[in-house]
Amino acid sequence: MRAKITYLVTAAVLVFYFVLVGSRGVMLIQSGTLLTVTFGVAVLILPVIGIWFLWKNTQFVRRANQLAAELEAEGGLPVDELRRTPDGRIDRDSADEVFARRRAETEAAPDDWRSWFRLAVAYHDARDTPRARRTMQRAIALHDGRHLPV
Numbered sequence: 001m002r003a004k005i006t007y008l009v010t011a012a013v014l015v016f017y018f019v020l021v022g023s024r025g026v027m028l029i030q031s032g033t034l035l036t037v038t039f040g041v042a043v044l045i046l047p048v049i050g051i052w053f054l055w056k057n058t059q060f061v062r063r064a065n066q067l068a069a070e071l072e073a074e075g076g077l078p079v080d081e082l083r084r085t086p087d088g089r090i091d092r093d094s095a096d097e098v099f100a101r102r103r104a105e106t107e108a109a110p111d112d113w114r115s116w117f118r119l120a121v122a123y124h125d126a127r128d129t130p131r132a133r134r135t136m137q138r139a140i141a142l143h144d145g146r147h148l149p150v
Contacts, residue, residue, distance in 0.1 A: 007061065014054055018047035060133075063140045067117055070143075078102070078118045082125060095126040113142035 028040030083094040102122035106115040116139035123132035
């Protein structure tokens with residue numbers, strides 16, 4: 001729940017920033033000189049890119065949460081079997097062991113979105129966020145009946 005609140009607060013701050021930057025871009029365009037119009041258009045591009053990025057991330061998180069809910073309903077969510085350090089951090093060797101099992105499970109069933117979902121969680125636990133995201137994207141695509149290139 002804390003992650004959802006953090007995400008919503010961050011998104012709200014970004015939207016506020018986009019509105020602020022967008023209004024400055026409009027003000028520059030309204031000045032009417034060639035230089036300020038050029039800068040105004042350039043400044044307006046930033047919020048457009050930011051809104052697109054925020055939208056894509058929100059869609060990704062929403063779809064990943066839908067898959068998690070479906071997997072939970074099936075009783076297939078990965079069990080947290082990771083050892084932790086005294087301060088609560090995941091033990092790296094433990095994460096590597098779980099990752100090896102999840103990778104073998106995915107290699108045995110490469111068209112099963114459930115195994116890709118569990119592998120994405122293992123990547124996340126191993127602190128490999130870029131691979132966790134790509135793997136979750138593959139799980140989403142497989143769930144939707146699409147296949148991504150390897």
